[in-house]
Amino acid sequence: MASDLLSIAASGARAARGALDVTAQNIANASSDGYVRRSLRIAEVAASGGAGRQADISLSGARIAEIRRNADPFLQGEVRRTDGDLQRANTELSGLRNIESAIEQSGIFTSIVEFEASLQQLAGDPSDPSRRAAVLAEANTMASKFEITAAGLDSVGAGLRFDADAQLSEANIIGSELGRVNLRLARAGSGSSDRAALLDQRDQLLERLAGFSAVTTSFASDGTVAVSLGSMPARSFVQGGSSGVLSSAQAADGTLSFAVDGLATNPGSGSLAGAGLALTSLAATRERLDVMANRLADAVNAAQAAGVGLDGAPGQPMFSGTGAGDLKVVLASGQGIATAPAGAAAGSRDTQNLANLRQALTIENPAQKLSSLLFDVSSTVAGRNVTQSALETIASSARVSLEQQSSVNLDNEATNLIRFQQAFQASGRAMQVASDIFDTLLGIGR
Numbered sequence: 001m002a003s004d005l006l007s008i009a010a011s012g013a014r015a016a017r018g019a020l021d022v023t024a025q026n027i028a029n030a031s032s033d034g035y036v037r038r039s040l041r042i043a044e045v046a047a048s049g050g051a052g053r054q055a056d057i058s059l060s061g062a063r064i065a066e067i068r069r070n071a072d073p074f075l076q077g078e079v080r081r082t083d084g085d086l087q088r089a090n091t092e093l094s095g096l097r098n099i100e101s102a103i104e105q106s107g108i109f110t111s112i113v114e115f116e117a118s119l120q121q122l123a124g125d126p127s128d129p130s131r132r133a134a135v136l137a138e139a140n141t142m143a144s145k146f147e148i149t150a151a152g153l154d155s156v157g158a159g160l161r162f163d164a165d166a167q168l169s170e171a172n173i174i175g176s177e178l179g180r181v182n183l184r185l186a187r188a189g190s191g192s193s194d195r196a197a198l199l200d201q202r203d204q205l206l207e208r209l210a211g212f213s214a215v216t217t218s219f220a221s222d223g224t225v226a227v228s229l230g231s232m233p234a235r236s237f238v239q240g241g242s243s244g245v246l247s248s249a250q251a252a253d254g255t256l257s258f259a260v261d262g263l264a265t266n267p268g269s270g271s272l273a274g275a276g277l278a279l280t281s282l283a284a285t286r287e288r289l290d291v292m293a294n295r296l297a298d299a300v301n302a303a304q305a306a307g308v309g310l311d312g313a314p315g316q317p318m319f320s321g322t323g324a325g326d327l328k329v330v331l332a333s334g335q336g337i338a339t340a341p342a343g344a345a346a347g348s349r350d351t352q353n354l355a356n357l358r359q360a361l362t363i364e365n366p367a368q369k370l371s372s373l374l375f376d377v378s379s380t381v382a383g384r385n386v387t388q389s390a391l392e393t394i395a396s397s398a399r400v401s402l403e404q405q406s407s408v409n410l411d412n413e414a415t416n417l418i419r420f421q422q423a424f425q426a427s428g429r430a431m432q433v434a435s436d437i438f439d440t441l442l443g444i445g446r
Contacts, residue, residue, distance in 0.1 A: 005437070009430035011061030015042050016424035022067060022193075023416045030408040034204035037070040037408045038196055069196050073219070075402040076203055080210035082395040084269035087211045089388040091271040095160050095278025096381045099285055102152030103374050108145040112296075112367045115142045119358055122339065123351050127310060132334025139300075139318060143327045146293050150325035153286050157254045157279060164256060164275040168246050171212045171272075175227070175243030178205050182224040183241040199223055213246070213258075214268030230258065230265030248272075253283040285377060290323035292369050297327060299360040304331075307338030307353030312346030314338075315353075 022038045029035040045061045118138040122131045181202045188195040202225060209215055209227070216228040227238035229246060237244045237260055244261040251257065256276055258267055267273035297319035304315035315338025321327040331337070339354040 005434040006431055008061040009427045009434060011045060011063060012427035012430065013424055015062040016420050016427055019420040020417070020424065023413050023420060025193075026408045026413050027410065027417070030410055030413075034200055034207070035408070036196075036200055036203070038193075039068045039070060041068060067193050067196050069199055070405065071199070071203065072402070072405050075398070075405055076207075077217070078398045079395075079402050080207055080215055081269070082391070082398045083207065084210045084214055084273075086388070086391045086395040087271045088267075088269045088274040088277070089384065089391045091160075091163075091274025092277045092281075093274075093381065093384045093388050095156060095275065096281060096377065096384055098156040098159070099153065099278075099282055100374070100377045100381055102156055103149055103285075103289075103370075103377065106145050106149040106152055108142075108149045109367060109370050109374070111138070111142040111145040112370060114138050116358070116361055116367070119354065119361070122337070123354055123358070126339040126349055126351050126354060127347060129334065132310070132337050134334075135337055136329065136331060136334045139331075140329045143319065143321075143329050146289070146324040146327045149289060150286070150323070153282060153289070154254075154325070157282050157286075160275045160279055160282070161250065161254070161256065164248060164272055167212050167271055167275075168248055171209060171229075171246050172243070174205050174209045175238050175246070178202065178209075178225065178227060178238045179241045179243045181205065182238070185223040188223075195223065211270055212267070212272050213270040214273070229260055229267070231268030232266050235260035235263050235265045253287070255279045255283050281377075281380065285373065286324075288369075288373050290325075292366055292373070293324040293327045294322065295364055296361070296366045297321065299364045300357065303353060303357035303360055304338045306356065307342055308340050308344050308348070309336040309338050310340075310347060311335055312344065312348070314342070 019042070026037050042062050045063050115135075115138040118131070118135045122128070122135050125131055181198055185195065185198050185202070188198055202223065206215060206217060206225065206227070209229075213229045214231050214234070216234045218226040220226075224240065225238065226236070226240075228234035229237040235244070237246065246258065246260050247262075248256045248258050256279055258265055258272060258276070267276065300319060301317040304318055307315045309315055313336070316331060316336055318329060318331040318337070319327060320330045337354075338357075340348040340350040341352045344350050
């Protein structure tokens with residue numbers, strides 16, 4: 001480039017115009033999520049001194065050397081990590097709250113208490129048909145409440161798995177997008193505006209992905225990123241322009257396991273990890289409920305088998321089923337409730353077998369076991385509430401630190417707008433002075 005005043009002024013005008021464009025982008029995107037403030041690095045242009053004077057260097061203006069993003073990789077990594085922990089806690093807590101609600105709102109505890117109360121009332125007059133019918137009605141209500149509770153827990157599990165499937169699909173879409181961004185970054189010019197926009201897109205995709213699973217990143221000098229998902233161990237997910245497939249498998253108890261390209265991994269953090277934890281708690285809760293229903297039914301059926309009904313016939317099972325979800329009353333009539341011991345005559349008022357049934361239920365104590373189950377779930381919810389609040393504060397602090405470092409300050413941008421506008425005007429004035437000098441020289445020549 002020639003070291004003349006006109007070309008120097010023109011290069012200054014171009015640099016100032018570029019700076020104004022970047023400042024305008026910052027102002028326009030001040031409220032855009034994921035946008036990182038840009039700044040320009042303006043470098044001097046040096047030219048050799050001409051023929052026979054190559055060693056002489058003269059300054060010949062200015063040029064835009066680089067468009068920089070004011071991004072801090074450490075702070076961005078902290079936001080991804082803390083947000084992943086928060087999403088895990090949020091999803092797990094939501095699942096646990098739904099489990100708690102399914103048990104509380106079904107009315108199962110009240111139905112167990114009322115069934116035991118109906119047996120106590122029957123002991124006062126074992127031949128009363130209405131009291132026998134009341135016992136059978138309360139047994140039907142209790143079985144129905146067990147079924148409702150199981151169905152509620154199953155709905156919680158179905159919801160968690162449905163959300164996890166949707167998140168898996170989104171994670172795989174994000175992986176594909178990251179691969180495409182990598183390909184475009186490899187072709188983007190160093191320090192260009194396009195490159196800065198692609199880096200913003202890359203960081204946004206990484207942050208979204210970290211909301212689903214733990215993310216391990218490795219950045220190349222050209223801005224491309226290699227991504228691994230999960231922990232113990234982490235599995236390669238994005239490499240160059242290609243991405244893997246994150247999938248899940250459902251076990252018999254409804255819990256989920258995860259894999260990348262068929263290789264098992266633990267999400268570690270993010271909503272998928274939270275769903276896995278919630279489903280594990282749900283499976284344990286459902287198992288305890290099934291055991292409770294089975295043991296209650298076994299205790300009642302065993303007592304029935306040891307006695308006779310009001311008609312003197314051997315007692316028949318009152319309940320059938322292999323868990324809370326299919327617990328049913330199969331005794332056709334209240335007359336079949338075996339209140340009397342085996343060998344008693346029809347119409348016997350002997351309540352020895354009924355006393356044995358009540359004693360068996362006292363030993364089994366299903367109401368206390370259900371109360372203990374609900375207490376355990378509620379205690380877990382309370383503990384996770386504390387954890388979630390702490391993680392929310394940590395994640396919020398990390399995001400505030402990142403925003404303070406990378407977000408747009410409109411006051412600073414307004415100052416830059418005036419400064420670069422004045423630089424542009426000064427360059428224009430320099431071009432006008434160069435033109436005036438040239439005209440003067442031409443006038444002298446005439």
